[in-house]
Amino acid sequence: xxxxxxPVAKRVEHSHTHHNIRxxxxxxxLRADNWQEVMQKPETLxxxxxxxxEAENAYYDAEFGKPTADLQDRIFKExxxxxxxxxxxVPSPDGPFAYNSRxxxxxxxxxxxxxxRDGGAEEVLLDCNIEAGDNYxxxxxxxxxxxxxxxxxxxDRAGSEYYDIVLRDIATGKDRDxxxxxxxxxxxxxxxxxxxxxxxxxxxHRPFRVRRHDLGTDQANDPIIFEEKDPxxxxxxxxxxxxxxxxxxxxxxxxxxxxxIDAATGGEPRVVSPRLTDREYEFEERDGxxxxxxxxxxxxxxxIVTAPxxxxxxxxxxxxxxxxxxxxxxxxxxxxxxxxxxxxxxxLPRIVARDLRTxxxxxxxxxxxxxxxxxxxxxxxxxxxxxxxxSSPTTPSQVFDVDLETGERVxxxxxxxxxxxxxxxxxTRRLFATAADGEQVxxxxxxxxxxxxxxSNPTLLYGYGAYGMSMPAxxxxxxxxxxxxxxxxxxxxxxxxxxxxxxxYRLGRREHKPNTFTDFIAAAEMLxxxxxxxxxxxxxxxxxxxxxxxxxxxNLRPDxxxxxxxxxxxxxxxxxxxxxxxxxxxPEWPEWGNPITSAEDxxxxxxxxxxxxxxxxxxxxxxxxxxxxxxxVTYWEPAKWVAKLRxxxxxxxxxxxxxxxxxxxGGASGRFDRLKETAECYAFAIKCVGLDA
Numbered sequence: 001x002x003x004x005x006x007p008v009a010k011r012v013e014h015s016h017t018h019h020n021i022r023x024x025x026x027x028x029x030l031r032a033d034n035w036q037e038v039m040q041k042p043e044t045l046x047x048x049x050x051x052x053x054e055a056e057n058a059y060y061d062a063e064f065g066k067p068t069a070d071l072q073d074r075i076f077k078e079x080x081x082x083x084x085x086x087x088x089x090v091p092s093p094d095g096p097f098a099y100n101s102r103x104x105x106x107x108x109x110x111x112x113x114x115x116x117r118d119g120g121a122e123e124v125l126l127d128c129n130i131e132a133g134d135n136y137x138x139x140x141x142x143x144x145x146x147x148x149x150x151x152x153x154x155x156d157r158a159g160s161e162y163y164d165i166v167l168r169d170i171a172t173g174k175d176r177d178x179x180x181x182x183x184x185x186x187x188x189x190x191x192x193x194x195x196x197x198x199x200x201x202x203x204x205h206r207p208f209r210v211r212r213h214d215l216g217t218d219q220a221n222d223p224i225i226f227e228e229k230d231p232x233x234x235x236x237x238x239x240x241x242x243x244x245x246x247x248x249x250x251x252x253x254x255x256x257x258x259x260x261i262d263a264a265t266g267g268e269p270r271v272v273s274p275r276l277t278d279r280e281y282e283f284e285e286r287d288g289x290x291x292x293x294x295x296x297x298x299x300x301x302x303x304i305v306t307a308p309x310x311x312x313x314x315x316x317x318x319x320x321x322x323x324x325x326x327x328x329x330x331x332x333x334x335x336x337x338x339x340x341x342x343x344x345x346x347x348l349p350r351i352v353a354r355d356l357r358t359x360x361x362x363x364x365x366x367x368x369x370x371x372x373x374x375x376x377x378x379x380x381x382x383x384x385x386x387x388x389x390x391s392s393p394t395t396p397s398q399v400f401d402v403d404l405e406t407g408e409r410v411x412x413x414x415x416x417x418x419x420x421x422x423x424x425x426x427x428t429r430r431l432f433a434t435a436a437d438g439e440q441v442x443x444x445x446x447x448x449x450x451x452x453x454x455x456s457n458p459t460l461l462y463g464y465g466a467y468g469m470s471m472p473a474x475x476x477x478x479x480x481x482x483x484x485x486x487x488x489x490x491x492x493x494x495x496x497x498x499x500x501x502x503x504x505y506r507l508g509r510r511e512h513k514p515n516t517f518t519d520f521i522a523a524a525e526m527l528x529x530x531x532x533x534x535x536x537x538x539x540x541x542x543x544x545x546x547x548x549x550x551x552x553x554x555n556l557r558p559d560x561x562x563x564x565x566x567x568x569x570x571x572x573x574x575x576x577x578x579x580x581x582x583x584x585x586x587p588e589w590p591e592w593g594n595p596i597t598s599a600e601d602x603x604x605x606x607x608x609x610x611x612x613x614x615x616x617x618x619x620x621x622x623x624x625x626x627x628x629x630x631x632x633v634t635y636w637e638p639a640k641w642v643a644k645l646r647x648x649x650x651x652x653x654x655x656x657x658x659x660x661x662x663x664x665x666g667g668a669s670g671r672f673d674r675l676k677e678t679a680e681c682y683a684f685a686i687k688c689v690g691l692d693a
Contacts, residue, residue: 004062006655007055009643018578019599023612025575027640035636036205039160039629042662053628053639056657064623064656068683071693075481075679080672081419082477090387090399090412093117094379097148108132108670112142112151125151125170136662137669138163140185144170145193146243150215152196154185159629159662159669161185161205165198167215180213180222188239188246191263197225197237197246205583205631207235210248212266226250226259226269232586239263240285241334242381244309249282253467254590256280260309272307273314284334285309286356291339292317293332299323300502304332304341321354328501333377333386338404340386342375344470347430347442347499349373351388353404364402368392370430370444372472391415391475393446393489394423417477425449426483428473433492433519433526439507441519442493442500443526444473446483453531458562458689459488459538461524465496465516466545467591468505478678485686485693488532494519496545510593510601514608517552524560536562539685543567544633547624551610551641554619561620563688565681568630572637573609574602583631611641618651623684625677626659627666635659656684 011026030049037044065072085105091098098117101110109128115121128139138156140163145152151170154163163185167176180187180198184207187198195214202208208231211222226248228235236249246261248269257275261267272290273281281294290307296314297303304321307313321329326345333340339354350365351373366373371392378387384405391397396415402408427449433441451457460482464471471491479489493499496508496516508516520540527533540561542550547569554564570576577595579585593601606612622645626638642657649655658680666674686693 004059006059006063006646007052008646009052009639011647016575016578018595019602021602021606023574023606025640027643028575030636030639030643031634032636035634036203039205039631040158040162042158042628045628052643053635053657053659053661056639056642057659057661060656060658064654064684064687065658065680068687071686072676072679072683075682076672076676078419078481078484079478079675079678082417082421082480083671084416084418087416090401091115092378094144095148099144099379103671104129108672109137109139112153114144123170125173126153126168128155131155132669138666139669143187143189145189146191147193150193152187152189154183154187156185159627159660159666161631162201165196178215180219186236186238188237190246190266191243195266197261199235199237202231204231204581206231206587208233210235210237225261230586231580232589233257234587240283241377242285244285250275251280252587252590254278254280256282258282260312272312273317276314282332284332286334286336291320291332291334293329293341295502297323300506301325301327302329302502304329304339326501328498330498331375333375335377335384335386335404336382337384338386340375340377342373344499344501347493351375353386353402355404362407364388366390368395368428370428370473371395372474387412393428393444393473393475393479394426396421396423396475415475421480430473431526431530433522435495435515435519435522437515439495439515439519441495441523441526443523444471444491444493445527445532446479446489447532448483448486451486451488455528455531455534455537457486457488457533457537458685458691459490459527459533460541460685461490461492461520461527461538462541462546463492463494463516463520463523463549464542464544464546465492465494465508465520465549467496468498468502470497470499478675478682481679481682482685485691487685488527490523490527490532492520492523494523494549509591511604513592513604516549517556517608520549520553521557521560524557535560537689539563539565539688541565541567541681541685543569545570547571547633547638548573548610552608552613554622555610555613555615558617558619563621563623563685565623565625565684566638567625567681568627568633569610569624569638569641570633571610571641574605574612576634576637577601577605582634611637611644614641614644614648616648616650619645619649619653619655621654621684621688622656623654623681624657625681626657628659628661 012029014028015024088102091100097114099114107129112126140154142153151168154165165180184199199207208228210226213222233250238247246263248259250257258272259269261269283290283292292305303323305317307316328344331342352363354361374389376387399413401410429445431443498505547566550566551571595602624638626635628635
C-alpha cells in the first residue's frame with residue numbers, strides 16, 4: 001500500500017531511573033526544551049524537531065492525503081451539506097435585551113448579537129470572523145457587563161490556551177485600548193460593572209490564581225484575590241445565577257474547595273468548606289441558602305444538601321435530595337422558586353424539577369432507547385422558564401423552553417439538515433457487552449435500517465473512558481457519512497466514564513485503569529459475535545485520553561482492528577506523569593497515580609502506557625493526529641509513539657502522523673476547517689476497510 005520510505009527518527013541515548021528501574025527513551029529528544037515558549041510562539045521550535053514533524057506531514061500528504069483528496073472532499077461536502085450555515089441559536093433574555101449567537105453562510109466563526117426585548121433592530125456586538133482573519137482563533141466566549149454597556153470577549157491566537165480579554169464599548173462598537181492579556185480564559189464581571197475577576201496561569205501553564213482588574217487601571221497593578229499553592233489544583237472563577245456571589249473553585253479530579261466573594265461589595269474570599277480529599281462539591285444560591293451537589297458522607301452518586309450562605313461549613317449541611325445508589329446526579333441549577341437536577345439511571349438521563357415552595361417534584365424523560373439530554377438556565381434567576389436540549393443518534397437536536405409553573409413545553413428550535421434527513425431510515429440500539437469480570441458494558445449503535453447482521457458490515461467503534469466523562473448518545477451530522485456508506489457507528493460506554501454512575505468511573509481509573517481497555521475490546525468482540533461486523537472490519541477511534549485507549553488496544557489486540565485513529569493521543573503516560581513541570585501532571589495524579597512517589601503506580605502505568613508497552617508484533621493501520629501548541633497532550637507524545645512504532649512493529653501496514661503546526665488540543669479553530677479534519681479521519685476509516693466510496 002505504501003510506496004515511499006517513511007521518515008525514520010534518529011535515536012539519541014537517553015535514560016531515566018525510578019524505583020531502581022532503568023528505562024531507555026531514545027526519542028526523548030523530540031520534547032523541546034523550550035516547550036513553554038513554543039506553545040505561544042510556534043516559530044521558536046527547534047529546527048531539527050520541526051524538520052522531523054514536517055517530514056512526517058509530507059509523508060502523510062504524499063501517501064494518504066493527496067491520494068484520498070477527492071474522497072476527503074466528498075465527505076467534507078457531505079457533512080457541510082448537512083449543516084445550516086446561516087444558523088442562529090435561541091435568544092437568551094437578560095433584562096432589557098435578549099442575547100444570541102449566530103453563524104453566517106460560508107463563515108467559520110460566530111457573531112454575537114442582541115435584540116431589545118420590547119422591540120427593535122438586532123445589533124451585532126462582535127463578529128469573530130472579522131477578528132479571526134485567516135489565522136487561528138480560539139474563541140472563549142463573550143460576556144456583557146451587568147449595565148449592558150461593555151462586552152468582554154476572549155480569544156486565543158495560537159492554540160496554546162492563553163486568552164486575551166478585550167473590552168468593547170457596545171455603543172460605539174470599538175475595542176478599548178485596555179485589555180487583560182495572557183489569562184487562563186475564565187472571567188466574570190462584578191455586579192457594578194467596574195471590575196472583572198479573572199484567572200491566570202503559573203509558569204507551568206496551570207490556572208492557579210484569581211486577580212481583579214478594575215476598569216481603567218493598569219493590568220500590572222491588578223490585585224491578587226486568590227492564589228492556589230498546590231500545583232495539583234486548578235483554579236476557576238464563576239458567579240451564582242442569583243448574582244449574589246463570585247465563586248472561586250479550586251479542584252483536582254477528585255477534590256474541590258470553593259471560596260465566596262460578595263458580588264456586590266467585593267471583599268476577601270471566604271471558604272465554604274475546606275478541602276477534604278476525595279470530597280467534591282458545587283452549588284447555587286437562593287435567598288441566603290446554598291444548594292450544594294456533593295459526594296460527601298459516602299454519597300458516591302452524589303446528593304443535594306442545603307446550608308446557610310453566611311455559615312456554610314460542612315457541619316451545617318442538611319440533606320435535601322438524599323443519595324440513591326445508581327442514580328447519578330450530574331448537575332443542578334437553581335431558579336427563584338425551583339431546583340433542577342440532571343440525573344442518569346441505567347445509562348439514560350432525565351431532568352427532575354423540584355418546587356422549592358412545596359417540595360413537589362416532576363421528572364422529564366424521553367422514550368427512545370438511547371438519547372442525550374441537557375439543561376441550561378440562561379442569564380436570569382427570577383424566571384419560571386428553563387431550557388432543555390434533546391437529541392438521539394437518529395433524531396436531530398431539539399431545544400425546548402419549559403415553564404415550570406404551567407408545564408408548557410415550547411419547541412424553540414429544531415436542528416435543520418439542509419441536505420435532508422429522515423430518522424426513519426436509521427436505527428439506534430443500546431446493546432451490552434460482557435466484560436471479562438462479568439460487568440455489562442453499554443454500547444450504543446447507529447446504522448441504516450435493513451442491514452444484514454452477517455458479519456459483513458464495516459464498523460467504527462468510538463471510545464474515551466476517563467475523567468468520569470460520559471459519551472452522549474447524541475445526533476451527529478458527521479457520522480452519517482460513514483453510516484450512509486454501510487458502516488455501523490458504535491460508541492462503547494466503557495469504565496472510566498460515568499454512564500453507569502460514579503462507580504463506573506472509579507472502576508476505570510488508577511489501579512482499575514486496564515478495565516477501560518478490556519471493556520473496549522469486549523465491546524468489539526460483542527459486535528462481532530452479534531453479527532454486526534467481523535475482525536479486521538472494525539476501525540477504532542479515540543482522542544486525548546481516548547487516544548491512550550487507542551494505543552493500549554492496539555498493543556493488546558492488534559488482530560481485531562482494521563485501523564486505529566488516535567487524535568491528540570495521550571500515549572506517553574509514564575514519562576508525562578514523571579514530569580511534574582508539565583501543565584497537567586500534578587492534577588492528573590489522582591486519575592492515574594503518581595509514579596514519582598509510588599513504585600506500585602510506576603509499575604502499573606508502565607505495564608499499560610502505549611509508548612512503553614509497544615512490542616515487536618504486527619499492528620493495524622494507524623493514523624495519529626497532533627497539535628504543535630497543544631498544552632494538554634503535548635505534540636511529542638504522538639511523535640515519540642509513532643517514531644517508536646516505526647522502529648518496533650513487524651508489518652508494513654500504513655502508519656501516519658499528521659501534526660497541525662498552528663493549532664492545539666482542539667485542532668483547527670474554524671468550523672469548516674474542523675470538518676476537514678473529520679473528513680480525513682473518515683477517509684482513513686473507509687480505506688482501512690477496503691471501501692471504494
